[in-house]
Amino acid sequence: MSQPFEKAAILGLGLIGSSISHAIRAYGGAKTISGHARSVETLRVATELGLADSFHASAAEAVKGADLIILCAPVGACGALAEAIRDTVAPGAIITDVGSVKGAIVRDVGPHVPKHAHFIPGHPIAGTEQSGPRSGFPELFQNRWCILTPVEGTLPEPVAALEAFWRGFGSNVEIMTAEHHDLVLAMTSHLPHLIAYNSVATAADLEEVTQSEVIKFSAGGFRDLTRIASSDPTMWRDVFLNNREAVLEMLGRFTEELAVLQRAIRWGDGETLFNLFTRAREIRRGIIAAGQDTAAPNFGRTPERKP
Amino acid sequence: MSQPFEKAAILGLGLIGSSISHAIRAYGGAKTISGHARSVETLRVATELGLADSFHASAAEAVKGADLIILCAPVGACGALAEAIRDTVAPGAIITDVGSVKGAIVRDVGPHVPKHAHFIPGHPIAGTEQSGPRSGFPELFQNRWCILTPVEGTLPEPVAALEAFWRGFGSNVEIMTAEHHDLVLAMTSHLPHLIAYNSVATAADLEEVTQSEVIKFSAGGFRDLTRIASSDPTMWRDVFLNNREAVLEMLGRFTEELAVLQRAIRWGDGETLFNLFTRAREIRRGIIAAGQDTAAPNFGRTPERKP
Numbered sequence: 001m002s003q004p005f006e007k008a009a010i011l012g013l014g015l016i017g018s019s020i021s022h023a024i025r026a027y028g029g030a031k032t033i034s035g036h037a038r039s040v041e042t043l044r045v046a047t048e049l050g051l052a053d054s055f056h057a058s059a060a061e062a063v064k065g066a067d068l069i070i071l072c073a074p075v076g077a078c079g080a081l082a083e084a085i086r087d088t089v090a091p092g093a094i095i096t097d098v099g100s101v102k103g104a105i106v107r108d109v110g111p112h113v114p115k116h117a118h119f120i121p122g123h124p125i126a127g128t129e130q131s132g133p134r135s136g137f138p139e140l141f142q143n144r145w146c147i148l149t150p151v152e153g154t155l156p157e158p159v160a161a162l163e164a165f166w167r168g169f170g171s172n173v174e175i176m177t178a179e180h181h182d183l184v185l186a187m188t189s190h191l192p193h194l195i196a197y198n199s200v201a202t203a204a205d206l207e208e209v210t211q212s213e214v215i216k217f218s219a220g221g222f223r224d225l226t227r228i229a230s231s232d233p234t235m236w237r238d239v240f241l242n243n244r245e246a247v248l249e250m251l252g253r254f255t256e257e258l259a260v261l262q263r264a265i266r267w268g269d270g271e272t273l274f275n276l277f278t279r280a281r282e283i284r285r286g287i288i289a290a291g292q293d294t295a296a297p298n299f300g301r302t303p304e305r306k307p
Numbered sequence: 308m309s310q311p312f313e314k315a316a317i318l319g320l321g322l323i324g325s326s327i328s329h330a331i332r333a334y335g336g337a338k339t340i341s342g343h344a345r346s347v348e349t350l351r352v353a354t355e356l357g358l359a360d361s362f363h364a365s366a367a368e369a370v371k372g373a374d375l376i377i378l379c380a381p382v383g384a385c386g387a388l389a390e391a392i393r394d395t396v397a398p399g400a401i402i403t404d405v406g407s408v409k410g411a412i413v414r415d416v417g418p419h420v421p422k423h424a425h426f427i428p429g430h431p432i433a434g435t436e437q438s439g440p441r442s443g444f445p446e447l448f449q450n451r452w453c454i455l456t457p458v459e460g461t462l463p464e465p466v467a468a469l470e471a472f473w474r475g476f477g478s479n480v481e482i483m484t485a486e487h488h489d490l491v492l493a494m495t496s497h498l499p500h501l502i503a504y505n506s507v508a509t510a511a512d513l514e515e516v517t518q519s520e521v522i523k524f525s526a527g528g529f530r531d532l533t534r535i536a537s538s539d540p541t542m543w544r545d546v547f548l549n550n551r552e553a554v555l556e557m558l559g560r561f562t563e564e565l566a567v568l569q570r571a572i573r574w575g576d577g578e579t580l581f582n583l584f585t586r587a588r589e590i591r592r593g594i595i596a597a598g599q600d601t602a603a604p605n606f607g608r609t610p611e612r613k614p
Contacts, residue, residue: 100527125526128604129591135604144526174523184516187509189527195502196528198568200587202494202561209491215593216481219432219451220407220496221503221535223600228528230591233584240572240580251569254509255562261505262558265547273547277540280507284436284537286522293530297435297442299606 005030005165009066011059011081013037013046014232015127016098017072018136021051023169026138030165036062037133038073045133060088068165069117071097071109076238079108091116094158098124100185100235102149102178104242110151118158121149121178124171125189131232142170143291149178186246190239191254194247196228197236312337312472316373318366318388320344320353321539322434323405324379325443328358330476333445337472343369344440345380352440367395375472376424378404378416383545386415398423401465405431407492407542409456409485411549417458425465428456428485431478432496438539449477450598456485493553497546498561501554503535504543 008030010017017035024030035052036059037043047055056062063069063085071078078097089095095117099105105121113119126144128135146166150159163173176184203214203222214222240247264272288295315337317324324342331337342359343366344350354362363369370376370392378385385404396402402424406412412428420426433451435442453473457466470480483491510521510529525533547554571579595602 125524127527130604145523147524172523180515184520184524185527187513187516188521188524188529191509192506192528192532194568195506195565197584197587198561198565199499199502200590201568201583202498202557202564204586204590205560205564206494208487209494211590211593213491214495215590215597215599216452217432217454217491217495218594218599220434220492221499222495223594224531224535225499226587226591226594227600227606228531229584229587231584233581233588236584237577237580241575241577244572244575247572248569250509251565251572253512254505255565257509257512258502258505258558258562261501261508262555265551265554265558268548268551270544270548273544274540276508277504277536277538277543279511280504280533280536281540283507283511283518283522284533286518287525287530287533290522292522292525293534294608297437299534299608301601301606 004028005068005161007032007034007066008068008070009034009036009063010052010070010072011036011062011085012072013042013051013133014072015131015135016124017070018046018049018051018133019138019140020070020072020098020136022136022138023141027168027170029168030068034062034066042133049133051133051136059084063090063093064088065090067093068162069093069095071095071099074235074238075099075101075104075242078105079112082109082112086112086114089114089117092118094118094120094162096120096122096162098122100189100239101243102147102181106149106151106178118154119151120154120159120162121151122162122166123147123149123181123185124166127231129227129230131235139170141166144171146171146173147181148173148175149181150175182243182246183249186243186250190243190247191250193228193231193236194240194251195254196225199225200229311335312375312468314339314341314373315375315377316341316343316370317359317377317379318343318369318392319379320349320358320440321379322438322442323431324377325353325356325358325440326445326447327377327379327405327443329443329445330448334475334477336475337375341369341373345384349440356440358440358443366391370397370400371395372397374400375469376400376402378402378406381542381545382406382408382411382549385412386419389416389419393419393421396421396424399425401425401427401469403427403429403469405429407496407546408550409454409488413456413458413485425461426458427461427466427469428458429469429473430454430456430488430492431473434538436534436537438542446477448473451478453478453480454488455480455482456488457482489550489553490556493550493557497550497554498557500535500538500543501547501558502561503532506532507536
């Protein structure tokens with residue numbers, strides 16, 4: 001285990017921020033934690049839960065003396081946060097984030113990073129559909145990947161230190177460019193959320209099928225989409241506004257493929273359907289083999305006997 | 308508890324057929340079970356597992372003396388199965404099925420049902436992504452809905468008997484027309500499977516993003532779609548071939564909504580995105596309140612510490 005940071009400043013105490021706090025308490029990574037949240041209510045709950053050693057309504061105050069600063073706000077709020085702290089960032093501090101988009105973070109946060117600090121954008125591919133300071137837990141990052149996208153010219157030592165920080169939580173770490181990150185995540189995360197949100201919107205607008213029927217008979221597949229679609233709306237609005245090009249590119253490909261499937265259904269082309277459906281099993285097997293999902297049927301959801 | 312059936316003939320011993328067998332053993336519903344499967348290998352495994360009291364390579368043999376006959380084959384195979392048994396169905400027997408489409412079952416099975424039998428199409432809204440005789444378990448139907456779509460003129464007594472059979476497994480039962488069933492399920496099950504299959508196909512065809520990246524970074528949402536997309540290809544081919552009108556209708560609505568979302572992303576319309584994303588949480592809450600999914604974050608999948 002490498003040296004822990006002296007003081008980690010967590011700016012934003014929602015699902016990811018609070019989980020980082022729990023993970024530091026459980027597995028190490030920093031000797032003390034300072035916490036900041038924009039909302040008074042979040043700060044109050046965070047204090048009650050002991051998510052940090054000191055709490056600050058001012059982000060600039062929170063980062064004083066911190067050698068690790070983690071922006072845990074929605075992507076669209078990180079630029080303002082970086083601007084707010086620019087004058088109190090300690091020399092040699094690492095500034096990182098956890099946002100689902102990296103190009104926009106480089107664009108919005110980059111200009112506010114003082115020359116004496118190291119800027120290493122990051123993204124732990126982990127989460128749940130819940131949000132807020134009460135939703136965090138220490139194991140969230142275990143066996144998940146964390147992607148770092150250091151800008152050109154970043155020194156290897158701070159990257160190694162941040163890598164060790166994430167590995168301490170049980171994460172794997174991969175380095176890539178911000179641009180490539182945004183393309184990969186557009187496919188593995190942003191598009192799935194978009195079509196899940198869209199399915200739920202489609203179901204909500206039907207006339208012939210009632211809301212109550214959609215709910216009752218959701219176990220045929222729909223309920224899984226509603227879980228994804230119940231993620232934090234602010235966070236996801238910011239993702240789509242800030243990864244527009246890559247999301248539209250993936251959406252275009254999705255729509256093209258869908259037209260092929262639609263045509264196969266219309267023309268009764270069972271062979272095309274069967275072949276496409278068969279291929280899908282391969283990727284699932286790969287995901288289970290890579291430890292990125294459970295092999296248990298239905299994700300291990302246990303059926304319960306009615307009372 | 309009402310009277311159990313004397314003999315249930317289960318024709319097809321995959322996920323649903325084998326689960327019905329386990330459920331009968333665990334909760335009652337029939338005094339004996341006869342089993343039939345088209346494949347020799349399935350029959351062999353079913354015999355090894357003791358899924359029935361007698362096993363038959365011939366469906367016509369299996370239904371002899373049965374007062375309950377359950378077709379558990381893919382929708383496209385049920386017509387031929389009904390034809391194969393028409394001469395050996397006992398007077399007063401109930402013929403039902405478990406297919407995900409009901410209009411096509413009425414169309415294909417109906418003409419082969421002898422006048423002295425009762426035909427009550429059915430559909431338990433339950434399943435996992437697994438298939439085959441080893442995938443069944445007795446609790447599969449607990450707290451799930453089973454839809455029955457009796458044709459006009461069906462007597463109330465056999466419907467009540469079949470209802471009691473499913474309730475004995477812990478299911479709720481709802482009666483509706485085959486046409487309405489096919490519309491509801493097109494939304495809550497067929498469309499979700501179609502877009503899940505389509506997402507996986509889209510991911511498989513990318514050039515800039517490798518298969519290995521798609522797998523590694525799938526925890527951001529994609530992995531959930533791969534579970535749905537690993538369901539039995541034959542079963543799902545038959546669903547789409549046999550519920551074409553309703554699926555194309557729902558797909559048309561889905562595509563329309565998607566165009567609205569796409570436009571909002573392209574034009575940076577955060578308000579439209581936020582409002583739509585917020586609405587989606589309501590339906591999720593309804594599903595959890597109705598006991599149709601777990602409230603546990605991430606479906607309760609437990610993160611595991613790396614070895």
